[in-house]
Amino acid sequence: MGRYLVTGVAGFIGSALAKRLISNGDEVVTIDNLSTGYQSNIPDGVTFINGDCGDLNVYDKIANLSFDAIFHIAGQSSGEISFDDPIYDIKTNAESTLLLLKYSMKIGCKRLIFASTMSVYGVKPDCPINEDENCKPESFYGVAKLASENYLRIYQQYGVHSTSLRLFNVYGPGQNMKNLKQGMVSIFLAQMLKNKHIHVKGSPDRYRDFIHVDDVVEAFIRCLNIEKSKGLAINIATGKKTLVSEIVETMVSTQKENITVNYEGGTPGDIHGIYADISLMNDVLGEWKKVDLHDGIKSMVNSYL
Template identity: 35%
Template sequence: MRVLITGGAGFIGSHIVDRLVGNGHEVIVLDNLVSGKLSHVPSNVKVYEVDIISEEINSIFATYKPEVVIHHAAQIDVQLSLKDPMFDADVNIKGTINLLQACAKYHVRKIVYASSAAVYGTPLALPISESHPTAPISFYGISKLVPESYIRVYSALYGLEYTILRYSNVYGERQDPKGEGGVISIFADKIISNQTPTIFGDGKHTRDFIYVGDVADANLAALSLGSQQTFNISTNTSTTLLELYDTMRKVAGSDIIPAHMSERDGDIKHSRLDNGSALNELEWTPRVTLAEGLERTIHYYQDFIETEKREIYV
């Protein structure tokens, strides 16, 4: 199958590329390389350094003629969305529309869209099912929700199949703690660098953490299953930030105590996504436990930092 993946040199996208290549698919990557890295992509995969907002994507679609588009290119920083909502909307909303136009024009069969738990806003009850009202409390959440509506309308108008995947908190290897990193990559970087991590609030906020490899598997399942449906991709398990940090500290052998700061605007106190629909319809299940995933992630950053040190002194 010919698959075009946007953001394919990034954290989640590059893991999906690995899975696609490993399963014999023909893959092409669109990535502006602002946060993505060529080193994350197998050398035999063609990477176009282009922004999804650019008209240049049309020539790539015309040449490559993808059967499926997996769309991960996005602005994903909640705090940045609050500071610069215009940029957030340009990338996440207008960029997706530009991509959908190309999908319609060049007769793409299906688009798989990476959405977010942020579309739900403050939960009315836990776990959150796909039928839960969508009421984002950040501009980022809005900018991930609006493209879902565009995708459904493009589907109705042009016969474009789609699967929308709403992720809980994704973590794992290759997540950049210095850029748009999640809490786990930031904690790992601080612990390994012997610096004090910061927890915003009392640390009793809960999140549903899912390992990046399991997210990649969900995207592969969506190539052929779950058409015209929306799924939560999660573990359906709550973990407090204090519990998370304590586990990571023990894995790394650290005794550093985190600092606490005031809660941030746009942060939800509790989040846990019901993944039952994905289990049934996508025939998918998360396989990596949090303990196992954290161990893999910590060891990845330990090796990464050691490699950086060696390169400095060579």
């Protein structure tokens, strides 16, 4: 049993991780500003500090606690929003990491696991992308996450051992269906259920690497006990290239009614396609059976019906 600070537990990934820790008998404290999360998502048993990870004063409220590790999950995760307000994005996605690192040092917490993103890579050729690739993000969001990865790298020398998990496209139950600027699968699903129509911003032949939230949680938990994950940035993905049209078709196939689809426009900073080389993930975290994409999408649709 341990005690963990998990930021962002009112959100999609943070709440899933907190549920798993609580069910293991661990103690969880969270900081969340409820900007995109909901208090109702916070599992019973979690100590909730309503505040912003980018606000120095929030750390006074937990100054006397000690933690076995910090999972830094809070942040805004929309490339589109990062173009609307790059200053907000860097505050929430980079400044908050610096403050958490300072806090870790102050309380003597030596382990921090960070929710980074595949958006750090930018435009890449049509082949599996590994962690040695040059990072040239195309969105402000990717820039801020890459800055955080670098802050973590620098703090290694002060004894805070970190791991950056570069999450690819995460989907699954609990994804925010009201935020239509964040999360490809949830955006399509929300439109389908509400309007019987899916408007995809961008072409059907774009491709991504979709990973179920349960597998993402598994990766976070495994990091805790794997010494060789310290100091690394690791892709968290399935290694499978999936077309956007395949996601849409799988979703539509779950419905008896006629669903219309159109592909039009685009989103700033959106890249045509990326999927992961997961050799490092397999080597460091070990292999496990991942949720099948079609099964995962179907059960996600059912969970919302």
